Each structure stands twice: as structure tokens, then as C-alpha cells.
Amino acid sequence: MTQVKASQDRRVGNGTIMAMCFVFVGGMIGMAYAAVPLYQLFCQVTGYNGTTQRAEQYSDVILDQTLPVTFDANTSNGLNWDFKAAKRIEPKIGETVQVTFTATNRSSEPTTGTAVFNVTPMEAGAYFNKVECFCFTETTLQPGESLEMPVVFFVDPEITKAEETKNIKTITLSYTFYPSQPSKPVAAVQEKGKPVNGQL
Known part of the structure; x- marks a missing residue:
């Protein structure tokens, strides 16, 4: 009887450990998916790693x-684009300005x-x-097509007061384009011989 009870206890103990492992693994996977948006949010709020603010x-x-x-413009491997940066400017601190980048496929x-x-x-x-920009937006270009992409921004006057930024003499805004797969639009697909929304 004692051996049977010990065996049952072991099965219960093993089952608990397995359940805890599944919960732990599931939690780690959830944290991995959340890490990128949370890090992006942290950077946007704090400006960490050179992340600009949205206004x-x-x-x-x-x-x-x-x-x-x-301004600096770059393309990664796998994207055969000619990506040109805007020209250097000298805006007043706090002045809202617009510059244009150009990409050609x-x-x-x-x-x-x-x-x-x-x-x-x-x-x-x-x-x-940045008031307006093209970052994090999918851009599709046809063969030989060129596109002008505006960026509207201003530098917060508070930059002149903070100890770590008051002596900055030049700012560089750098963009890098990476290849991506275009998102497929959500649309009703009519199967052959089947009605869509009640219509043939």
C-alpha cells in the first residue's frame, strides 16, 4: 500500500512539474513577443538609442x-533601391521644417x-x-518608380537646457530601408461556384 501511495505521489509530483514547465515556457514565449513592442515604446518615451519622438x-x-x-540614407542587402537623403539644413531650434528623401526601385x-x-x-x-515621417510604413515601388517621401520635424527648445545635450552642435537623422513582404489586403475571395455576400 505504501509503495502504491508513493507511486501516486510521484505521478502527482511529476504532473505538477510538467504543468509548471509548460506555464514557464508559455510565459517566456509571451514575453518574447511582447519584448519588441515594449522596447519600442520605451525608446519612444525616453529617446533611448536615438529614437525620436512623435508630435x-x-x-x-x-x-x-x-x-x-x-541626413543619411541607407538600404540593406536584398533591396535594390537608390535611396537618397535630404540636403543638410540649419533650422532654428523649435522651427518646424520639412525635408524630402527620394527612393527609386x-x-x-x-x-x-x-x-x-x-x-x-x-x-x-x-x-x-517628428510630426510626419515614412518610418515603419511599407513602401512598394514598381520597376523604375521613384517616390519622394517627406519628413516634418522640429527640435525641442529644451535641448538647450539639458546638461547632456546643451553642447550638441549637429544632429544626424538616419534612415535605413529593409526589404519586406507586402501585406495582403483583407478582402472577400469568391470561390468558384459559391456566392459571396449572398451574390453569385
Whole structure:
């Protein structure tokens, strides 16, 4: 009887351990999926790693002081695009300005890319406010097609007060396009001989 009870206890113990392992693995997978959006949110809030801020409105304070901004454009392997940066400008701090990047598809077929960005020096990211940009948006270009992509931004005047940024002389906004698969639109697909929405 004692041996039977011990065997049952072992089975219960093993089952509990297995259940705990499944819960742990499931939790780790969930955390892995959440890590990217959470890290992106953290960067957007803090400006960490040169992540710029998103602004819904223009700055209402413009200083009588300029801060040169340069631009950099790159494409990763696998995307045969000619990607050109905007020209260097010297806006006043707090002034809202627009610049234009240009991308051209040099391949013989339609290709899709998605751009990511960063700002250097990284400390300036928290003060670089983008009102409009093309980052994280799928862009599809036909063979030989060119597209102008605007970026609207301003540099927060608070950049002149923070100890780590008050001596910054130049900011560089850099974009890199990576190849991506275009998202398929959600649409009703009519099967042969079957009605869609009650119609043949």
C-alpha cells in the first residue's frame, strides 16, 4: 500500500512539474513577443538609442538659435533601391521644417521596403520631434518608380537646457530601408461556384 501511495505521489509530483514547465515556457514565449513592442515604446518615451519622438502639433517656441541637421540614407542587402537623403539644413531650434528623401526601385520587379531610423548623437533623440515621417510604413515601388517621401520635424527648445545635450552642435537623422513582404489586403475571395455576400 505504501509503495502504491508513493507511486501516486510521484505521478502527482511529476504532473505538477510538467504543468509548471509548460506555464514557464508559455510565459517566456509571451514575453518574447511582447519584448519588441515594449522596447519600442520605451525608446519612444525616453529617446533611448536615438529614437525620436512623435508630435501631434508644431512647437510654439522658436529660439533665435540654429542647430544644423544632416541626413543619411541607407538600404540593406536584398533591396535594390537608390535611396537618397535630404540636403543638410540649419533650422532654428523649435522651427518646424520639412525635408524630402527620394527612393527609386532599380530592380525589374515591384519591391517593398520598410524604413527604420535613428538619431545621433543618441542623447538628441528625446528632443527630435517628428510630426510626419515614412518610418515603419511599407513602401512598394514598381520597376523604375521613384517616390519622394517627406519628413516634418522640429527640435525641442529644451535641448538647450539639458546638461547632456546643451553642447550638441549637429544632429544626424538616419534612415535605413529593409526589404519586406507586402501585406495582403483583407478582402472577400469568391470561390468558384459559391456566392459571396449572398451574390453569385
